[in-house]
Amino acid sequence: MTVPHPQPTDFEIRRIPYLLTYPLRTAILWPNHPSEVPLAADPTGLHYGLFLASDSSTPVSVISLFIESPPASDFTPQQQSKGKIARFRKFATAAEIQGKGYGGALLSHVFEDAKRNERITGVWCTARVNQVGFYEKRGMSVVEGSESDQKGVKHVRMVMEL
Numbered sequence: 278m279t280v281p282h283p284q285p286t287d288f289e290i291r292r293i294p295y296l297l298t299y300p301l302r303t304a305i306l307w308p309n310h311p312s313e314v315p316l317a318a319d320p321t322g323l324h325y326g327l328f329l330a331s332d333s334s335t336p337v338s339v340i341s342l343f344i345e346s347p348p349a350s351d352f353t354p355q356q357q358s359k360g361k362i363a364r365f366r367k368f369a370t371a372a373e374i375q376g377k378g379y380g381g382a383l384l385s386h387v388f389e390d391a392k393r394n395e396r397i398t399g400v401w402c403t404a405r406v407n408q409v410g411f412y413e414k415r416g417m418s419v420v421e422g423s424e425s426d427q428k429g430v431k432h433v434r435m436v437m438e439l
């Protein structure tokens with residue numbers, strides 16, 4: 278059975294101050310490790326929130342984007358010369374609305390905004406291994422040999438040209 282995807286009128290996506298991302302980062306990503314929530318780079322990042330029409334002040338899905346190159350040569354010099362490379366981090370959707378298409382809509386919006394308005398031509402992330410399929414469906418690829426461990430949570434690096 279297919280559940281219909283949310284209609285465009287169901288939600289709004291906009292850039293938000295980084296502090297507005299912290300409640301979802303805490304509740305969804307690191308409920309037992311609050312020290313993992315703030316990032317030193319937060320003041321320099323771009324932060325996005327998805328809001329349901331019923332509440333335009335509390336985001337139900339958040340994600341943050343930082344101009345940052347990956348720690349290894351995941352992008353060729355030619356790819357890097359095309360534009361900026363950005364890393365997205367701390368992607369979280371409120372538990373009660375996960376799996377309804379909002380996170381995917383937010384990610385698509387961020388990629389589009391990054392490409393169109395920030396001259397970003399490549400994105401990467403350190404993905405939780407259980408979310409690799411989600412990102413692969415959206416065009417990202419796993420970097421061979423990039424496995425890492427953060428507080429016991431296994432991650433791999435994933436990359437994509439925009």
Ligand SMILES: CC(C)(COP(=O)(O)OP(=O)(O)OC[C@H]1O[C@@H](n2cnc3c(N)ncnc32)[C@H](O)[C@@H]1OP(=O)(O)O)[C@@H](O)C(=O)NCCC(=O)NCCS
Pocket residue numbers: 279280281282283305306338368369370371374375376377378379380381382403404405408410411412414
């Ligand atoms: C990862 C995360 C941010 C995605 O947000 P989301 O709102 O659940 O994302 P979506 O609803 O767009 O997609 C989630 C899945 O539901 C599926 N889905 C989306 N809309 C659907 C619909 N209408 N009917 C059925 N399935 C649907 C998607 O296909 C996707 O499945 P897939 O992974 O097999 O592609 C969210 O699940 C989350 O916060 N997870 C916990 C924290 C986490 O792991 N963050 C990422 C760290 S790398």
